[in-house]
Structure formats: structure tokens, C-alpha cells
Amino acid sequence: MRPYDAFLLLSFGGPEKSDDVIPFLENVTRGRGIPRERLAEVGEHYFLFDGVSPINQQCRDLVEAVRADFDANGVDLPVYWGNRNWDPYLGDTVAAMARDGVRRVVALATSAYSNYSSHRQYLEDIERARAAVPGAPEIDLIRPYYDHPGFVDSFTGHTLDALARLPAELREDAHLLYSAHSIPEAMARASGDPRRDYGPVGAYEAQLAEVARLVTERVGGGHRYDLVYQSRSGPPTQPWLEPDINDRLAELADEGVRAVVVVPYGFVSDHMEVKYDLDVEALETARKLGVRLERASAPGTHPAFVAMVRDLVTERAEGREPRGLGAIERSCHDAPEDCCRPR
Incomplete structure (x- = not known):
């Protein structure tokens, strides 16, 4: 897996109890001037499920599935997980990786497509988190993988x-x-x-x-x-x-x-x-x-999806040509400086 010494799962994050809901939504909408009444209205969606978003547990399940798949296939990389909007926050995860001596990371976001919020914003999240951590590792974000x-x-x-x-x-x-x-x-x-x-x-x-x-x-x-x-x-x-x-x-x-x-x-x-x-x-x-x-269910921990994570990691580590079934030219591969930027 050279040149990498860790894998990072990047995700959106979500509340895990009722008291988390409004603070979580404030994180999501920070800087947009959304009235608190509107946040409370959206929060009702979460309260139907006791304030628990499924996403964090699904990330835990995916982390465990990826670890098992890495172990079974000789991929010797520790697996970390960080979120944009809720615990475990990406900044805390980057700090933990730095303390562990990690120097270069290959990261995959839980979004398969190219647009600002699903691709470019994760690149910005990474740079913001790294800037706040002395000795932060380099982090390379895996390309959009919609047609893998x-x-x-x-x-x-x-x-x-x-x-x-x-x-x-x-x-x-x-x-x-x-x-x-x-x-x-x-x-x-x-x-x-x-x-x-x-x-x-x-x-x-x-x-x-x-x-x-x-x-x-x-x-x-x-x-x-x-x-x-x-x-x-x-x-x-x-x-x-x-x-x-x-x-x-x-x-x-x-x-x-x-x-x-x-x-x-x-x-x-x-x-x-x-x-x-x-x-x-x-x-x-x-x-x-x-x-x-x-x-239909989303991919979750479907075996084909878990195996895809490993294939994308090795693709990036080995510098292989992107693998895909579609006819569209590769988009945002290696994150060109101006991809998915608001214009």
C-alpha cells in the first residue's frame, strides 16, 4: 500500500440522541442564516426516530467491514473515520492520526458523485482539518466512484x-x-x-x-x-x-x-x-x-461495495487507470484545482 500508511473514511455525520439534533443541524447550516424555527421543523424528521440518524452506525458497520476485507486480502492499513458535522469530527481524527505517527492517508468519502457538497467540500474539510493540526498527515481523497x-x-x-x-x-x-x-x-x-x-x-x-x-x-x-x-x-x-x-x-x-x-x-x-x-x-x-x-437498499456493507473500497485504495496506491463501467470521461480524478467549484 505504499505510499500510504492509513485509510480514512470521510462522512457527513449525524445525531445519535434527541439532544444532539439541533446542535447537529446548526453545524450543517452554519453561515447560511437559517432561522431556528426552520431547524426545529427539520429536527422533527429526526425526532420520529428518537433523534438518532442511522448514518453513524452505518459508518461503524462499514469501517468494520472494510477492516475485515483489508485483513482478508493482505491490505495492511489501519482504518480511521471522521465526520464533517458530528462526532467523530474530522479534525479530531486528523489529530489522532498525527499522534499515531501517520504520515500519508488515502481517504474515501461516503458520496459517489461530483458536485460541490459531495466532493469539493470534502477537499475543503480536509484542508481545514489539516491546517488546525501541527504535523498533520497528507490526505489524498479518492475520486468520485459512481460507475465503479x-x-x-x-x-x-x-x-x-x-x-x-x-x-x-x-x-x-x-x-x-x-x-x-x-x-x-x-x-x-x-x-x-x-x-x-x-x-x-x-x-x-x-x-x-x-x-x-x-x-x-x-x-x-x-x-x-x-x-x-x-x-x-x-x-x-x-x-x-x-x-x-x-x-x-x-x-x-x-x-x-x-x-x-x-x-x-x-x-x-x-x-x-x-x-x-x-x-x-x-x-x-x-x-x-x-x-x-x-x-431498494443503498449499498451499505454489500460485499461488492466493500470490495470496491479496497479496489479504489489499491488503484490510488498503484497509480492505476480509474476503473469504471460508464462512458463519461473521468471527472474530478486527482481533484483538479477547479473541479466542482461554485461558478
Whole structure:
């Protein structure tokens, strides 16, 4: 694994009890001037789950799975974990690595795509944390991995599982809805490497469309599918990516669709945006419309996804060409200075 002497899992973080919720949301929204009343409103999503976001436990599970996979395959790297918005904070983890004598780290973020919040902001998080720690190790962030076979195959397996849960009479005609986190249109247009041509959209939308195509092909069966968005949080005056999943569900019901499988392909694990926006809001919308909805799981600790982590680490350590199934030019590989910057 030369030149690396540690692996770092980077994630968003989430509250783990009711008292954590508002302080966590204040961390997430710091500097944006979000009224406390709005934070309390969003906090109700967490309070439905006793104030516990699933994301931290899912990171613990992934850390353990990666450690086991590294051990089984001769990858001699200690595994660390740090968050952007909650304990264990990235700054504390960088300080711990420095105390342990770690000098160079290969890091993977729990986000597969190219845009500001899922790629560039993690680079900024790393630089901020390193600047605050004397003797901090160098940290290299692994590229966006949306079309890596391990990412695509894990969604394919989970989508087939969800289809199998549908009654046989609904399965063949089930409509696939690929759901990702909406972002402002301006951020979407600025996503990716500005030297690359992504057609009429930025890298984020192009990558999402590519993954939906790849998974649908592997699922087979000729299912119709759409790309939809969820978890919008901006003011109504600011254009965000559409259509919203709930709006599309209403349209599909009008078209006579009786069953859908929602694939949360914009996410690495079943954290709060999945558990609330899909398992509560979208499910309730579908029930009111008389549409049967099954949700595929996000990758989590799917064996293909865990093996992907090891492959990405060795790819980076060995300087191999990026491995991917899609036809889009590599985006943000080796983090070009101006990739995913707001413009």
C-alpha cells in the first residue's frame, strides 16, 4: 500500500440522541442564516426516530467491514473515520492520526458523485482539518466512484431484491424510480471538471443518468425508469433539480402505473434522507395514490461495495487507470484545482 500508511473514511455525520439534533443541524447550516424555527421543523424528521440518524452506525458497520476485507486480502492499513458535522469530527481524527505517527492517508468519502457538497467540500474539510493540526498527515481523497462496478453491482443486487418483494402480478410492469439528492441548478451546472464536456448538464446529472442506465441494463426485464430528486431544502425562489419524487409518483399513478421500486442511487447508505424522505414521505404519497412502493437498499456493507473500497485504495496506491463501467470521461480524478467549484 505504499505510499500510504492509513485509510480514512470521510462522512457527513449525524445525531445519535434527541439532544444532539439541533446542535447537529446548526453545524450543517452554519453561515447560511437559517432561522431556528426552520431547524426545529427539520429536527422533527429526526425526532420520529428518537433523534438518532442511522448514518453513524452505518459508518461503524462499514469501517468494520472494510477492516475485515483489508485483513482478508493482505491490505495492511489501519482504518480511521471522521465526520464533517458530528462526532467523530474530522479534525479530531486528523489529530489522532498525527499522534499515531501517520504520515500519508488515502481517504474515501461516503458520496459517489461530483458536485460541490459531495466532493469539493470534502477537499475543503480536509484542508481545514489539516491546517488546525501541527504535523498533520497528507490526505489524498479518492475520486468520485459512481460507475465503479462495485457501486453499480450493489445497487443492481438490491434492486432485484426489491423487485422480488413485489407481488408476482405487479413485478413485470414495475416502474423504477432512481432517486438522488436535489441540489441547486447552479451547483449542478458547476459540478465536475470544467475542462470536460458533459453535454447540456453538469457532471452530477450526467453521472446520475449513467448509473441509472447501467443498473437498469443489469436488472433486465425491460423496466421503464425515471430519474427523480428528493430532499430539497432551498428557498422556493431558487431553482433546484427536478422532478421531485412525490410529483412524479402522482404522474405515474395518473398513467396507470401500479407498482414502483425506488432506488436511492444518490446515497451510499440508508441514512436520514432515505429513511424519512423515502420511507415516510414518498411511501405515504404512494399509499394515497394506490401505488405499491418497494425501496431498494443503498449499498451499505454489500460485499461488492466493500470490495470496491479496497479496489479504489489499491488503484490510488498503484497509480492505476480509474476503473469504471460508464462512458463519461473521468471527472474530478486527482481533484483538479477547479473541479466542482461554485461558478
